[in-house]
Amino acid sequence: MTILLFTDVCLVLLVLTIGASIVRARDAFEAAIAFAIYGLLLAIVWVRLAAIDVALTEAAIGGGMTGMLLLGAAARLRLAGDDHIRASLRVRLAAGILSALVAAGVAGAVLLPPEVIPTLAPKVMENLASSGLGNPVAGVLFVYRALDTLLEKVVLLLALLGVWSLAPDGAWNGRPAIRLYARLNGTLTFLAQLLPPIGIVVAIYMCWIGAKAPGGAFQGGTILAAMWLLVIVAGLESIPSIGGTWLRIMLVIGPVIFLAIGTAGIVLANAFLAYPAGYAKPLIVAIEVALTLSIAAAPGMLAAGPPQQEQRQ
Amino acid sequence: MRLGLELFTFFSLSAGALFFLAGTIGLIRFPDALTRLHAITKVDNLGLGLVVLGLVTRTDGAVGALRLVTIWLLVQLSSAIVTQLVAGALSQQGPHR
Amino acid sequence: MNSVLLGVASFIFLTVALGLIVVIRRPAGVDRLMAAQLLGTGGVAVLLLLAVGTESPATEDVALILALFAAFAAVAFVRDTPLSGNSGRSR
Amino acid sequence: MNALPLFASCAAMLMGLGLYALITDPEPLRKILAFNLLGSGVFLAFGVISRRVAATEFEGDPVPQAMTITAIVVAFAATAMAVALVSRLVEAGGRATVASEASEEPDADGGAS
Numbered sequence: 356m357t358i359l360l361f362t363d364v365c366l367v368l369l370v371l372t373i374g375a376s377i378v379r380a381r382d383a384f385e386a387a388i389a390f391a392i393y394g395l396l397l398a399i400v401w402v403r404l405a406a407i408d409v410a411l412t413e414a415a416i417g418g419g420m421t422g423m424l425l426l427g428a429a430a431r432l433r434l435a436g437d438d439h440i441r442a443s444l445r446v447r448l449a450a451g452i453l454s455a456l457v458a459a460g461v462a463g464a465v466l467l468p469p470e471v472i473p474t475l476a477p478k479v480m481e482n483l484a485s486s487g488l489g490n491p492v493a494g495v496l497f498v499y500r501a502l503d504t505l506l507e508k509v510v511l512l513l514a515l516l517g518v519w520s521l522a523p524d525g526a527w528n529g530r531p532a533i534r535l536y537a538r539l540n541g542t543l544t545f546l547a548q549l550l551p552p553i554g555i556v557v558a559i560y561m562c563w564i565g566a567k568a569p570g571g572a573f574q575g576g577t578i579l580a581a582m583w584l585l586v587i588v589a590g591l592e593s594i595p596s597i598g599g600t601w602l603r604i605m606l607v608i609g610p611v612i613f614l615a616i617g618t619a620g621i622v623l624a625n626a627f628l629a630y631p632a633g634y635a636k637p638l639i640v641a642i643e644v645a646l647t648l649s650i651a652a653a654p655g656m657l658a659a660g661p662p663q664q665e666q667r668q
Numbered sequence: 669m670r671l672g673l674e675l676f677t678f679f680s681l682s683a684g685a686l687f688f689l690a691g692t693i694g695l696i697r698f699p700d701a702l703t704r705l706h707a708i709t710k711v712d713n714l715g716l717g718l719v720v721l722g723l724v725t726r727t728d729g730a731v732g733a734l735r736l737v738t739i740w741l742l743v744q745l746s747s748a749i750v751t752q753l754v755a756g757a758l759s760q761q762g763p764h765r
Numbered sequence: 766m767n768s769v770l771l772g773v774a775s776f777i778f779l780t781v782a783l784g785l786i787v788v789i790r791r792p793a794g795v796d797r798l799m800a801a802q803l804l805g806t807g808g809v810a811v812l813l814l815l816a817v818g819t820e821s822p823a824t825e826d827v828a829l830i831l832a833l834f835a836a837f838a839a840v841a842f843v844r845d846t847p848l849s850g851n852s853g854r855s856r
Numbered sequence: 857m858n859a860l861p862l863f864a865s866c867a868a869m870l871m872g873l874g875l876y877a878l879i880t881d882p883e884p885l886r887k888i889l890a891f892n893l894l895g896s897g898v899f900l901a902f903g904v905i906s907r908r909v910a911a912t913e914f915e916g917d918p919v920p921q922a923m924t925i926t927a928i929v930v931a932f933a934a935t936a937m938a939v940a941l942v943s944r945l946v947e948a949g950g951r952a953t954v955a956s957e958a959s960e961e962p963d964a965d966g967g968a969s
Contacts, residue, residue, distance in 0.1 A: 358768060358771045358772050358775050359771055359775075359859070360859055361775055362771075362774065362775040362778055363859040363862055363863070364859075364862060365775075365778060365779060365782055366778070366782075367862050367863065367865075367866040368782075369782040369785065369786070370866060370870070371866060371869055371870070371873075372786055372789070373785070373789060374869075374870050374873050374874075374893055375873060376789045376790075377877070377889055377890075377893060378873055378876070378877040378881075378890065378893070383883060383885045383886050383889070384845065385797065386886055386889050387885075387889065388797045388798075388800070388842060389789060389797075390889055390892065390893075391801070391838045391841070391842070392785065392789070392800045392801065392804065392838075393893075393896075394896075395801070395804050395808065395831060395834065395835060395838065396785075396804065396808075397896060397900075398808075398827055398830075398831055399808060399811065399812065400863070400866075400900065400903075401827075401903060402812060402815060402824055402827055403859065403863070404863060404900075404903040404904065404906070404907050404916065405821075405907060405910065405915045405916040406903050406906060406907075406916055406921045406924070407821070407823045407824060407826070407827060408921055408922075408925060409899075409903065409921050409924050409925055409928070410824075410827045411826060411827055411830050412924075412925045412928050412929070413928060414827065414830045414831050414834050415830055415834055416928050416929060416932050417896070417928060417932075418831075418834050418835075418838060419833075419834035419837045419838055420932060421892065421932055421935055422838045422841055423837070423838070423841045424932075424935060424936055424939055425885070425888070425889065425935070425939065426841045426842065426844075426845045427841070427844075427845060428885060428939040428942065428943060429845065429885060430844075430845035431943060432885055432942070432943065432946055442879075442880040442881075442882065446879070446880060447880050450875075450876050450879040450880050451876055453875070453876075453879070454872040454873070454875040454876035454879070455872055457871065457872055457875055458868040458869055458871055458872030458873075458875075459868070461867070461868040461871055461872075461897075461901065462864060462865050462867075462868035462869075465864040465867065465868065465901050465904055465905070466861055466864050466865070468908055472908050472909055474908075474909045474914075474917045474919075475917065475919045476909050476914045476916075476917045476918060476919070477914075479918050479919065480914070491918035492918045492921050492922050492925070494918065495918050495919050495921075495922035496922045496925065496926075499919075500919075500922060500923075503922075503923075503926055504926065507926045507929055507930055510930050510933055511929065511930075511933050513933075514933035514934065514936055514937045515933075515936075517937045517940070518936055518937055518940040521940050521941065521943075521944045534844060534845065535844075536843075536844050540753070540756060542749060542752040542753050542756060543753055543840065545749060546746070546749040546750065546753070546836070546840070549745065549749070550745075550746060550833075550836065553742060553745075553833075554833060557829060557830070557833060561826070561830075564826070568823050568826075569823045569826065570823075570826060573925060573929060574830065578830070578833065581833070581834065581837045584837075585837060585840060588840065588841075588844060653933075654932060654933075654936075657932070657933060657936035658936065660936075660939070660940055660943065661940050661943070661944070674766060677766070677769075678769060681769065681770070681773045681814075682773070684773070684777075684810070685773050685776045685777055685780075688776075688777045688780045688781070688807060688810065689776075689780050691780070691784070692780040692781070692783050692784040692787075695784045695787060695788070695799070695803075696783075696784075696787050701796060704796065704799065705799055705802075708784065708799055708802055708803055708806075709802060709806075712802075712803070712806040712807060712810075713806055715777075715806070715810065716806050716807075716809060716810045719773070719777070719810045719813060719814065720813065723770075723813060723814070723817050726766075726770070726817050727817065732822070735825055736813060736825070739809065739813065739825065739828055739829050739832060742829070742832050742833070743805060743806055743809055743832045746805070746832065746833070746835075746836035747802060747805055747806060747836070749836075750801075750802065750805075750836050750839040750840070750843075751802065753839065753840065753843045754798045754799065754802070754839065754842075754843055756843075757798065757843045757846055758798075
């Protein structure tokens, strides 16, 4: 497999080059573009590390959504003036030495594996059959470490509350100030009409396949969020105000159903977040569907930013 | 029959790879942004089409082949429209190099 | 035969990497818009070849998602790129 | 499995790069970018650790992979929160930097580091 090794060397060099260009970019906007490219590129790295689930998440969230968020912010802040200042030579030198030391330390720690590689993989595979799932990563997310996954959804909501709470008093319950497409453009309208139906099908496929192959609620939900934002950016739909009942129902339905099923587990299966024997798979699928809806709403609203006074359309 | 298929795959993939190379050369050598855009979109899409064509014979069954072709169609569609968008942004920016 | 697939994947990846580096290095911001395009087609081709070459069909799904989000990122690029007239961007 | 040390060094270097930019760049938005770069290095190191079990019969360890997925989502949420804070900072203060005037010098040629 020398060919693959060669590709891997090129891949790593390219990732480092793009990573360096994020740091060296002249303004924040160029850095944000480079970061979006970097996120998409990392998906290929994750494929090479045999982590397909992570590759899907990275392409969707690391490349797409974070890119959208940072590009919007960079464009907004550019108006505030961008005299690029850098730290003095002494600071840069010290930071360089410190960073090199940290990198060397981490490299040493990762490169020298312990005698016996600690892993829970055999245990995961052993018990996976009883959950009815075929995807070990989904098994970890929804069976063994379900509490992490539940709390992660809560973190998304908390972050959203944090973003919203930064709005000026008068803007509460307003609409987020997402950057729309400035120039009216038939091409974008066409794209925003054509791509979302395909995206929705792909999202449902992702959510469904997640039980037995890489995929799942995160990836499916993020695709829905991206398609939603695409329609909004094209100006075909207006973004909901943050007080909207439907929006709020969408946001909480995932964690609420997850929590309800988890609480029911105390009675039915003798432990919080445990599933009664034989019903694990249908319950997990129910949770995933609800989570997909919530994940569609939360990152979309996070990328849109805090609400603003009602003036822009 | 089998040898024929293998040869078909081989030539199709090689042609696809050549198109990607041509696209990158165009990106490096062409003088202005619009022609560079033209080079990477048209040529790379054709290259991807040829790669998919070569891979179709290697998948198991019609469903696998259909998946590949669907992905190619999606790329074709989105890339064509996005190119229009980028070109629009470029032409609004006025003459430049 | 699989090594042919991987060889072609390697070759296409090289051309894409070269293109990306050129695009990122260009002084004017306009060329950077094409980077998503480049990954959207070239990256998809590489991933499809890897999927068939290493016999992991799930990799095809990564190609699908990459195609979708490359288009999404390109829309964000175009949305936020300043027009030469009204921006205070320094050259 | 030969490529594993390669990805491990890549992860470490990305962490170093992110840390360097996090310290030296005074613009808050670029500090956020740098922090994400640093984070992606950490995630990649996790990916390498999950891939170590490939010596046995598994392709990769699902536990670190699942943790990485959670981490990517949480990093996105934190980034969104940080971006909102920076936007508010600029609205309130009008300046997109946290540099103090005395210790900084303008970047003359833009980009050379």
